[in-house]
Amino acid sequence: xxxxxxxxxxxxxxxxxxxxxxxxxxxxxxxxxxxxxxxxxxxxxxxxxxxxxxxxxxxxxxxxxxxxxxxxxxxxxxxxxxxxxxxxxxxxxxxxxxxxxxxxxxxxxxxxxxxxxxxxxxxxxxxxxxxxxxxxxxxxxxxxxxxxxxxxxxxxxxxxxxxxxxxxxxxxxxxxxxxxxxxxxxxxxxxxxxxxxxxxxxxxxxxxxxxxxxxxxxxxxxxxxxxxxxxxxxxxxxxxxxxxxxxxxxxxxxxxxxxxxxxxxxxxxxxxxxxxxxxxxxxxxxxxxxxxxxxxxxxxxxxx
Amino acid sequence: xxxxxxxxxxxxxxxxxxxxxxxxxxxxxxxxxxxxxxxxxxxxxxxxxxxxxxxxxxxxxxxxxxxxxxxxxxxxxxxxxxxxxxxxxxxxxxxxxxxxxxxxxxxxxxxxxxxxxxxxxxxxxxxxxxxxxxxxxxxxxxxxxxxxxxxxxxxxxxxxxxxxxxxxxxxxxxxxxxxxxxxxxxxxxxxxxxxxxxxxxxxxxxxxxxxxxxxxxxxxxxxxxxxxxxxxxxxxxxxxxxxxxxxxxxxxxxxxxxxxxxxxxxxxxxxxxxxxxxxxxxxxxxxxxxxxxxxxxxxxxxxxxxxxxxxxxxxxxxxxxxxxxxxxxxxxxxxxxxxxxxxxxxxxxxxxxxxxxxxxxxxxxxxxxxxxxxxxxxxxxxxxxxxxxxxxxxxxxxxxxxxxxxxxxxxxxxxxxxxxxxxxxxxxxxxxxxxxxxxxxxxxxxxxxxxxxxxxxxxxxxxxxxxxxxxxxxxxxxxxxxxxxxxxxxxxxxxxxxxxxxxxxxxxxxxxxxxxxxxxxxxxxxxxxxxxxxxxxxxxxxxxxxxxxxxxxxxxxxxxxxxxxxxxxxxxxxxxxxxxxxxxxxxxxxxxxxxxxxxxxxxxxxxxxxxxxxxxxxxxxxxxxxxxxxxxxxxxxxxxxxxxxxxxxxxxxxxxxxxxxxx
Numbered sequence: 022x023x024x025x026x027x028x029x030x031x032x033x034x035x036x037x038x039x040x041x042x043x044x045x046x047x048x049x050x051x052x053x054x055x056x057x058x059x060x061x062x063x064x065x066x067x068x069x070x071x072x073x074x075x076x077x078x079x080x081x082x083x084x085x086x087x088x089x090x091x092x093x094x095x096x097x098x099x100x101x102x103x104x105x106x107x108x109x110x111x112x113x114x115x116x117x118x119x120x121x122x123x124x125x126x127x128x129x130x131x132x133x134x135x136x137x138x139x140x141x142x143x144x145x146x147x148x149x150x151x152x153x154x155x156x157x158x159x160x161x162x163x164x165x166x167x168x169x170x171x172x173x174x175x176x177x178x179x180x181x182x183x184x185x186x187x188x189x190x191x192x193x194x195x196x197x198x199x200x201x202x203x204x205x206x207x208x209x210x211x212x213x214x215x216x217x218x219x220x221x222x223x224x225x226x227x228x229x230x231x232x233x234x235x236x237x238x239x240x241x242x243x244x245x246x247x248x249x250x251x252x253x254x255x256x257x258x259x260x261x262x263x264x265x266x267x268x269x270x271x272x273x274x275x276x277x278x279x280x281x282x283x284x285x286x287x288x289x290x291x292x293x294x295x296x297x298x299x300x301x302x303x304x305x306x307x308x309x310x311x312x313x314x315x316x317x318x319x320x321x322x323x324x325x
Numbered sequence: 326x327x328x329x330x331x332x333x334x335x336x337x338x339x340x341x342x343x344x345x346x347x348x349x350x351x352x353x354x355x356x357x358x359x360x361x362x363x364x365x366x367x368x369x370x371x372x373x374x375x376x377x378x379x380x381x382x383x384x385x386x387x388x389x390x391x392x393x394x395x396x397x398x399x400x401x402x403x404x405x406x407x408x409x410x411x412x413x414x415x416x417x418x419x420x421x422x423x424x425x426x427x428x429x430x431x432x433x434x435x436x437x438x439x440x441x442x443x444x445x446x447x448x449x450x451x452x453x454x455x456x457x458x459x460x461x462x463x464x465x466x467x468x469x470x471x472x473x474x475x476x477x478x479x480x481x482x483x484x485x486x487x488x489x490x491x492x493x494x495x496x497x498x499x500x501x502x503x504x505x506x507x508x509x510x511x512x513x514x515x516x517x518x519x520x521x522x523x524x525x526x527x528x529x530x531x532x533x534x535x536x537x538x539x540x541x542x543x544x545x546x547x548x549x550x551x552x553x554x555x556x557x558x559x560x561x562x563x564x565x566x567x568x569x570x571x572x573x574x575x576x577x578x579x580x581x582x583x584x585x586x587x588x589x590x591x592x593x594x595x596x597x598x599x600x601x602x603x604x605x606x607x608x609x610x611x612x613x614x615x616x617x618x619x620x621x622x623x624x625x626x627x628x629x630x631x632x633x634x635x636x637x638x639x640x641x642x643x644x645x646x647x648x649x650x651x652x653x654x655x656x657x658x659x660x661x662x663x664x665x666x667x668x669x670x671x672x673x674x675x676x677x678x679x680x681x682x683x684x685x686x687x688x689x690x691x692x693x694x695x696x697x698x699x700x701x702x703x704x705x706x707x708x709x710x711x712x713x714x715x716x717x718x719x720x721x722x723x724x725x726x727x728x729x730x731x732x733x734x735x736x737x738x739x740x741x742x743x744x745x746x747x748x749x750x751x752x753x754x755x756x757x758x759x760x761x762x763x764x765x766x767x768x769x770x771x772x773x774x775x776x777x778x779x780x781x782x783x784x785x786x787x788x789x790x791x792x793x794x795x796x797x798x799x800x801x802x803x804x805x806x807x808x809x810x811x812x813x814x815x816x817x818x819x820x821x822x823x824x825x826x827x828x829x830x831x832x833x834x835x836x837x838x839x840x841x842x843x844x845x846x847x848x849x850x851x852x853x854x855x856x857x858x859x860x861x862x863x864x865x866x867x868x869x870x871x872x873x874x875x876x877x878x879x880x881x882x883x884x885x886x887x888x889x890x891x892x893x894x895x896x897x898x899x900x901x902x903x904x905x906x907x908x909x910x911x912x913x914x915x916x917x918x919x920x921x922x923x924x925x926x927x928x929x930x931x932x933x934x935x936x937x938x939x940x941x942x943x944x945x946x947x948x949x950x951x952x953x954x955x956x957x958x959x960x961x962x963x964x965x966x967x968x969x970x971x972x973x974x975x976x977x978x979x980x981x982x983x984x985x986x987x988x
Contacts, residue, residue: 067871074881076777078697090859094852110837111851115730116718119759120852123717126763133771133895135881136694141895144771148764149903152757159756163749167737172845226882231867303907321737321745
């Protein structure tokens with residue numbers, strides 16, 4: 022069973038996206054599509070023909086596979102329901118962030134490949150956001166890693182840390198990082214199709230059919246993975262340390278509750294905040310960097 | 326065979342390569358690089374031997390009673406010889422095709438071979454005088470190579486390089502004089518044995534001078550200003566060697582003096598190196614991001630990567646000063662691993678840039694575009710280099726940066742509060758550097774190789790010749806191998822770190838590498854295999870679920886405009902605009918907008934826009950100093966009037982003064 026915990030992320034990530042959309046719709050007074058809508062969308066896209074720009078090169082065709090495969094590889098590193106994860110020797114939390122960076126790198130290249138201004142704009146903005154997010158994300162993870170004495174995610178999760186001042190600060194920074202990485206309001210608007218305001222969608226503009234399905238699915242997976250990392254690192258209580266099926270079942274139940282909480286939080290943030298101007302991002306992300314820095318200093322000063 | 330015979334083979338081939346180049350006749354000149362590549366292979370074997378044997382004297386030629394000309398090697402030399410040889414081999418193969426259209430093939434062949442030999446000489450030097458002679462030879466030969474293209478820009482770059490490198494050498498001479506003054510020995514091993522006689526404050530002075538002297542060669546900020554001028558000015562095979570390995574001799578010198586000879590120092594040495602490393606890496610990559618000249622961009626990335634190497638070395642020095650030798654060894658492994666990696670991927674990228682320039686006759690990436698279709702191999706190899714330098718898995722840059730992160734994170738085990746705070750911040754700096762580098766190479770690769778040709782330069786270009794492709798291919802393959810099989814590289818590096826720290830470090834080898842202290846493991850091979858398996862299963866999944874497999878080729882989305890022109894693509898300047906805006910306190914950008922009207926203010930005839938960033942270090946540090954020197958020189962000039970009588974008067978006055986005060 023522990024060999025297949027990454028399948029939870031692979032299979033359930035569209036559902037989480039559906040739930041977030043449904044919650045958002047309800048909070049905004051709309052009925053909204055059903056929670057299984059992302060699955061229908063993916064299946065529909067997979068069955069469609071593709072229209073590809075004649076300007077593009079092989080990079081454009083390789084990118085969906087690289088993005089999907091790298092996100093899937095990342096999901097094997099992360100412990101989902103048990104810390105006895107057999108694949109965690111592959112890498113640690115630093116490797117995970119760099120695997121995400123690999124996907125982002127190729128996605129940004131594919132944005133430039135079609136030779137349109139929108140793709141380039143999306144790439145440029147995505148890389149800029151990454152510049153602001155990555156140090157902050159790394160620093161907030163460092164705090165957790167230092168207090169657990171390891172960068173291995175399963176060990177951080179297994180160390181059973183409780184809330185401490187430094188953790189709360191690091192968690193706040195990490196939450197802002199998640200919002201930025203998943204392209205949500207107030208950083209990016211996932212629902213927009215107005216070319217000038219798009220970041221993530223801008224890069225995907227030229228994709229259609231099967232490739233678009235892969236890119237979308239990878240995006241859902243990345244979102245759920247980031248949620249999972251957050252719960253693994255910052256509130257691991259309830260995750261199983263063994264492989265007995267009963268323990269795994271209860272761990273799964275707790276995990277779902279935690280992820281639903283994260284999804285609800287995202288929907289709440291998106292419904293109550295407005296998207297901010299691109300050049301105001303440094304203030305919010307810089308603020309998050311300060312939080313992460315404070316969390317590290319707090320840990321060093323107070324040792325907790 | 327004896328170990329030395331490989332050295333002799335290597336030397337013989339390089340030397341005969343240099344001599345054959347001087348023979349008249351141009352036809353066969355490109356094939357002397359075959360000799361160089363055999364020489365490099367010989368040196369590579371020799372370097373490997375040195376790593377796993379005891380230190381030994383190679384060659385000693387007494388000149389006078391005071392000093393002799395001596396070369397000796399140990400593990401540290403062996404490692405750097407190996408690094409130089411790997412790149413020298415690939416660049417030699419590349420040069421067969423690259424130099425074919427050169428005007429002055431003979432001179433190039435001669436300088437090329439002597440340049441590589443002089444780098445070997447630097448890392449093999451056994452005493453002060455030999456070191457300084459080799460160091461100067463290397464600097465002067467590289468000066469000739471920088472000014473190889475006889476245009477004004479190269480001449481100016483060469484001048485800046487010559488001045489900077491000699492300032493660095495001046496500091497080195499003072500450094501060696503201090504060492505000699507207190508130990509009375511010229512040989513490195515002798516000085517090392519007596520290094521306890523050097524007082525502590527003198528040791529610190531030597532340390533500071535070694536940062537300035539070797540840092541100038543390595544290109545750390547603020548001594549980097551020559552680097553983005555000189556490296557792009559040289560022909561690309563030479564830029565590749567300069568950026569890939571020549572600046573590493575600075576790292577070698579630093580390790581030799583500050584770590585090997587002087588032994589463990591106080592903690593602030595290491596902290597200073599971490600801070601210098603962090604500043605160099607962040608500012609280096611930031612300036613790189615604003616460059617649209619492909620080779621200048623790569624040159625700035627050398628500044629960045631030297632910074633990353635120094636992060637590892639600095640962490641190693643911090644741990645060593647507090648006696649945590651295992652951690653010190655780990656951090657040193659990280660730094661040396663990155664030294665090797667940087668040589669491979671930066672060499673590759675410069676060769677790629679050389680191929681692109683060879684084909685398009687431009688350095689400006691705003692004039693390129695769409696090259697991946699006309700130059701598929703160059704494009705692929707440049708992409709491999711880009712992915713490696715951005716430290717993305719599963720390529721080599723990732724492994725060394727991962728090790729650097731681990732060593733910086735382990736800084737919390739240190740006893741002092743300063744290093745507890747500085748090391749994780751060094752890690753955050755590395756994360757920022759990584760993200761900036763990724764943005765930079767999305768720009769460099771995306772704008773030059775993807776999209777539509779942006780100018781006539783990029784149309785109808787041809788792929789490079791076979792030897793150039795092979796030269797790049799070797800390095801691209803090494804980028805992958807050093808990334809996927811880190812165990813092999815660790816076997817090569819561990820003798821060096823063991824020699825310097827007395828501990829094997831904690832990275833265990835094999836298909837996985839891991840740090841026993843933090844129980845963190847990494848296996849790039851597993852990541853690669855997982856990704857391949859996932860890609861194949863995705864492909865199968867798509868083929869089974871999706872019914873139709875038709876792909877229709879159309880136009881890019883153009884908002885309904887009848888056609889998209891290449892000028893409507895995103896440009897490199899536009900791509901980096903957000904970063905320029907966000908970090909404007911660092912870049913201090915200036916812009917100029919010239920609008921000319923037919924009828925003001927409605928009918929615009931033309932708009933001219935130019936924007937640039939302020940080169941902070943040149944403008945606020947170097948220009949005032951050079952200005953002051955110029956002014957002083959102007960004042961001194963009064964003495965030198967050109968009148969013979971006045972000069973005779975000076976001699977007379979000096980003589981009288983000497984007679985009065987000399988006794």
